[in-house]
Amino acid sequence: MSIILDHVNYVYGGDTALAVHALKDINLVIPDGQFIGLIGHTGSGKSTLVQHLNGLLKPTEGSIYYNGEDIHASDYDKKKLRSKVGLVFQYPEHQLFEIDVFSDVCFGPKNLGLSRKETELRAYAALKQVGLQDEYFYQSPFDLSGGQKRRVAIAGVLAMKPDVLILDEPTAGLDPRGRDEILDQIAKLKEETGITVILVSHSMEDVAKYVERIIVMNRGSVMYDGAPKEVFAHYRELEEVGLAAPQVTYIMRALRESGMPVAADATTIGEARDEILKALGKE
Amino acid sequence: MLRDITLGQYYQTDSVIHKLDPRVKLVATICFIVSLFVVKSWVGYVVAAVFLAVMIKLSNVPFKYMVKGMKAIVFILLITVVFNLFLTPGETLVSVWRLRITKEGLQLAVMMAVRLSFLIVGSSVMTLTTTPNSLTDGMEKLMKPLKIFKVPVHEVAMMMSIALRFIPILLEETDKIMKAQIARGADFESGNLVRKAKAMVPLLVPLFISAFRRANDLAMAMEARCYRGGEHRTKMKPLKYAARDRAAYGVLAAYFALCILIRIYL
Amino acid sequence: MGIIRTEKLVFEYIRRDEEGNVEGITRAVDEVDLDVKQGDFVAILGHNGSGKSTLAKHINAILYPTEGAVWVDGMDTQDESRLWDIRQEAGMVFQNPDNQIIGQVVEEDVGFGPENMGVPTEEIWARVEESLKAVGMYEYRKYSPNKLSGGQKQRVSIAGVIAMHPKCIILDEPTAMLDPNGRKEVVRAVRALNDVEGITIVLITHYMEEIIHANRVFVMDQGRIAMQGTPREIFSQVERLKELRLDVPQVTLLAYELKKSGVDLPDGILTAEELVRALTQVYHGQNDINVITDPGTEEPPRRDRSDVFGLGGNL
Structure with missing residues (x-):
């Protein structure tokens, strides 16, 4: 059970001189149950890449396999794929349209042709998973706050019970608390259900705390792919392409260079604190 | 997908036609369209064709590019031809089952096809060589006299130019919302007309909401930048006639006069 | 008196249900006293819904106080005869870069403000050039805004405001929709305006890293000013900031x-x-x-x- 990308290339703008090579020879294996951060700045191809994973875009060259089957084979059921690989777009609250929250979340399962009962059960479960209180269920989605709307939109995808959940910049435009709440909720969801989660972001600091694997995209290619510590070790190269490792990475390097015996590969505040305390003999 | 529509979109190049004042091009386009209905003889159409061909040549826009834009209206053209061909009474040429093709019908069909395609190519010469912005500027200035009749000329022009600015943004947004709904299992393609219309709701509701939000934001941003209608406003790029524009008016007048003469004497 | 001053500023709006009946009154801004000096770089922080954007819209006379008063350069914003002077002196940049660019070409958009003010044609061109240079967007003057990145669009919006020769600029979460590179670009442009041109800046944001260079910070919560001080004073109160739904670098x-x-x-x-x-x-x-x-x-x-x-x- 996995997603495999085999030599995937994507060119848009077709035959004109304006053709853009958005993805260049992408080879990736995404096994079940991983928590992945997909990092890159605007225009690096990360959004294009995730739209390939659920078949919204078709590679110009190369193939994509989901559970061993080519998703662009003529007899492949794309609709089913989209329910298994759930994609939450950037600013997903812009896709809400129903008169109340609950009906909106029902939209996905209803499209799958499920019974009314099953649809409602799933919608209810999904809204619980994103931590929305019952009192909001029958309100218009447009009366909710920004963070709540976003939860509803995420629930709309969760209600299809995907095996893989992809979130494109789920924290864009939220305030710091709103951001932490959404990310914590996603981490909790990941822990409880064990589904694969791909978090698309341009912030290393946001994802470092949560993910086990980081894929860095730059100009349509995969630049780094590995555990956060391995990836952040290349902080100088990352900086050159306009990305930066978390601030703590820099601090730990500087401390080490000025003679403190700390491990320089700490990526989160907690790790950094423990390292420094150990060096100062306070532990 | 939706972004591929190229009918009459501005084509960037350098030419005499590009440099003309938008007012000249607007007036010329109107004159040309009127001339198509003034002339009734084949000689007249030849003159119009020559005039149009010269303009296309001068505009430096590849003819292929123009024809590509025509594809969108082939359907309308066909319907017109078919209707005229079969539904005009007169001297029967061919008769198949209950349909008759008459001599008059054939003549009319050809004439309509010529008129329609000239009309479209003629106006696309204008839109291909004029930025939407200068086009609205030209319209605003040409229609200024209508202000006496309380026509909100400036406001209409401003609305048009804002609409033009937001069309690409809204198209992109449509694309995005469509994809987002497809990702939630929506199906915009299959089913009969009623089902298809129903399937549009999840697309149209968010799109309208977004358009209203944008309109609201934009109005606020415009007010914050001291926008208060057309009064007291100066122009960054005011329209001024140059010698070439006067010459163009001369050519246009000559062409139009010729058309009228053809109508009277031939 | 400072360039921007508010005194016991209160703004309330009435919530209505679907039939238009009054459901209740929300106090979005609650007795705010603000005094910004000419040349200051002021940051207003707060979580979403804390009232910071509502406060900002008062400075540009887009909203009017329910109670209290706002003065911009000594002019009361409720004095209708000074409305256009106030809007010229206190320029405003909004959050969504797409929804505030009017022109279809960068230079035409920057010229929009001066056009509205009735500035003569030659001077508009001079102002457009100088403003685009101030934000480093001069080479893009012939571009369509749709072809620019988010950060570039926001810089064009800023240029559009500078071309009106304001004394202060209020930026209402200008970076909320940008990626880190775009945010850097915008903040750098704003700092340069403050340092080089001496324009008073009011920067509204919820990104803590952006306020380090401010000389005064106000933190808003529930329509009130909950904290104020230098960035250092503010950042030394980590617990309090967390309570206010904010974080620290x-x-x-x-x-x-x-x-x-x-x-x-x-x-x-x-x-x-x-x-x-x-x-x-x-x-x-x-x-x-x-x-x-x-x-x-x-x-x-x-x-x-x-x-x-x-x-x-x-x-």
Whole structure:
């Protein structure tokens, strides 16, 4: 059970001189149950890449396999794929349209042709998973706050019970608390259900705390792919392409260079604190 | 997908036609369209064709590019031809089952096809060589006299130019919302007309909401930048006639006069 | 009197249900007193819904106070005869870059404000040129705004405001929809306007890294000013900021965590250099090695990229 990308290339703008090579020879294996951060700045191809994973875009060259089957084979059921690989777009609250929250979340399962009962059960479960209180269920989605709307939109995808959940910049435009709440909720969801989660972001600091694997995209290619510590070790190269490792990475390097015996590969505040305390003999 | 529509979109190049004042091009386009209905003889159409061909040549826009834009209206053209061909009474040429093709019908069909395609190519010469912005500027200035009749000329022009600015943004947004709904299992393609219309709701509701939000934001941003209608406003790029524009008016007048003469004497 | 002043400013709006009946009244801004001096760089922080944007819209006379008053350069915003003077002097940049660009070409958009003010044609061109140069967007003057990145669009919006020759600029979450590179671009442009042109800046944001260079910070919560002070004073109160749904830069947070665990560090550390220097002092002090005579030797490497270094690339 996995997603495999085999030599995937994507060119848009077709035959004109304006053709853009958005993805260049992408080879990736995404096994079940991983928590992945997909990092890159605007225009690096990360959004294009995730739209390939659920078949919204078709590679110009190369193939994509989901559970061993080519998703662009003529007899492949794309609709089913989209329910298994759930994609939450950037600013997903812009896709809400129903008169109340609950009906909106029902939209996905209803499209799958499920019974009314099953649809409602799933919608209810999904809204619980994103931590929305019952009192909001029958309100218009447009009366909710920004963070709540976003939860509803995420629930709309969760209600299809995907095996893989992809979130494109789920924290864009939220305030710091709103951001932490959404990310914590996603981490909790990941822990409880064990589904694969791909978090698309341009912030290393946001994802470092949560993910086990980081894929860095730059100009349509995969630049780094590995555990956060391995990836952040290349902080100088990352900086050159306009990305930066978390601030703590820099601090730990500087401390080490000025003679403190700390491990320089700490990526989160907690790790950094423990390292420094150990060096100062306070532990 | 939706972004591929190229009918009459501005084509960037350098030419005499590009440099003309938008007012000249607007007036010329109107004159040309009127001339198509003034002339009734084949000689007249030849003159119009020559005039149009010269303009296309001068505009430096590849003819292929123009024809590509025509594809969108082939359907309308066909319907017109078919209707005229079969539904005009007169001297029967061919008769198949209950349909008759008459001599008059054939003549009319050809004439309509010529008129329609000239009309479209003629106006696309204008839109291909004029930025939407200068086009609205030209319209605003040409229609200024209508202000006496309380026509909100400036406001209409401003609305048009804002609409033009937001069309690409809204198209992109449509694309995005469509994809987002497809990702939630929506199906915009299959089913009969009623089902298809129903399937549009999840697309149209968010799109309208977004358009209203944008309109609201934009109005606020415009007010914050001291926008208060057309009064007291100066122009960054005011329209001024140059010698070439006067010459163009001369050519246009000559062409139009010729058309009228053809109508009277031939 | 400062360039922007509010006195007991209150703004209430009426919530209505679907039939238009009054459901209740929400107080979005609650007795706010603000005094901004000419040339200041003021930051207003607050979580979403704290009332900071509503406050900002009063300065540009888009909203009017329910109670209290707002003065811009001595003009009462409720004095309708001065409306256009106020809007010219207090320019405003909004959050969504797409929804505030009117022109279809960059230079035409920048000229929009001066056109509205009735500036003569030649002067419009001069102003457009100077404003686009001030934000580093002059080479893009012939571009369509749709072809620009988010950060570039926001810089064009800023240029559009500068072309009106304002005395102060209010930026209402100009970076909320941008990626880190775009945010850096915009903040850099704003700082330059303040430093070089001396334009008063009111920056509204919820990104803490952006306010480090402000000389005064106001934190809003539930329509009120909950905290105010220099960035250092604000950042030294980590607990209080967390209560207000905000966070602090990673450096400050790490310093705070270390202090909590008993490491002797000064309050309100803002940059990575400060933290590294303080920590090495503690460390070497413990190990009786006296090397802290010249702080220059303690500077971390790569000083030339100090902005990136200090802010961890987030600004």
